[in-house]
Amino acid sequence: xxxxKKHETEIWFRPDRDDMLREMEEQSDMTVALFKALxxxxxxxAHLKEKLEVWEAEIAADVxxxxxxxNIEGRATDKAVAEAITRNKKRQKLAAELIEAGRSIGYxxxxxxxxxxxxxxxxxxxxxxxxxxxxxxxxxxxxxxSMKERSRKKNRSKVSxxxxxxxx
Numbered sequence: 001x002x003x004x005k006k007h008e009t010e011i012w013f014r015p016d017r018d019d020m021l022r023e024m025e026e027q028s029d030m031t032v033a034l035f036k037a038l039x040x041x042x043x044x045x046a047h048l049k050e051k052l053e054v055w056e057a058e059i060a061a062d063v064x065x066x067x068x069x070x071n072i073e074g075r076a077t078d079k080a081v082a083e084a085i086t087r088n089k090k091r092q093k094l095a096a097e098l099i100e101a102g103r104s105i106g107y108x109x110x111x112x113x114x115x116x117x118x119x120x121x122x123x124x125x126x127x128x129x130x131x132x133x134x135x136x137x138x139x140x141x142x143x144x145x146s147m148k149e150r151s152r153k154k155n156r157s158k159v160s161x162x163x164x165x166x167x168x
Contacts, residue, residue: 020126027119034115037106045101052094059085 061070063084067076070084085091 019121021128023122024126027115027122030115031112031119034108034112038105038112041101041104041108045098045105048094048098048101052091052098055094056091059088059091064083 060081063072063081064076067074067080070076072080072084076084
């Protein structure tokens with residue numbers, strides 16, 4: 001089961017071996033939920049990155065127009081403009097939000113890789129269960145003897161026909 005809130009995901013990686021069908025059905029729901037969360041995180045990251053770039057361009061223009069209001073003496077060089085932008089509290093806040101959005105992308109990617117690994121694990125368990133199912137002895141004959149019973153009876157005593165004829 002996956003519970004996806006805004007970039008928060010809970011995943012249980014221990015499948016219920018007694019109910020593999022339900023586990024397989026839930027995997028698709030969890031995969032869809034995680035990929036939606038990843039898409040949302042990527043969209044939010046792109047939006048914040050664009051917002052930061054626009055804000056930096058606006059501030060750069062303002063710094064060049066009014067260098068004295070940003071404590072720049074004389075002409076506003078590229079280095080002085082970059083330092084004024086970096087020192088700005090709003091830019092620091094936007095940069096922190098951008099970093100957090102990038103972290104959300106990382107968490108969502110890790111979750112999607114984890115759920116894909118869980119899907120492979122469940123497929124392997126189902127495959128193994130199927131092999132065990134088909135590896136069991138089948139029922140043969142009118143009496144319904146299994147292969148184990150037949151082989152036990154066969155190996156119980158091996159007496160040749162010659163020995164039987166000698167006894168008579």
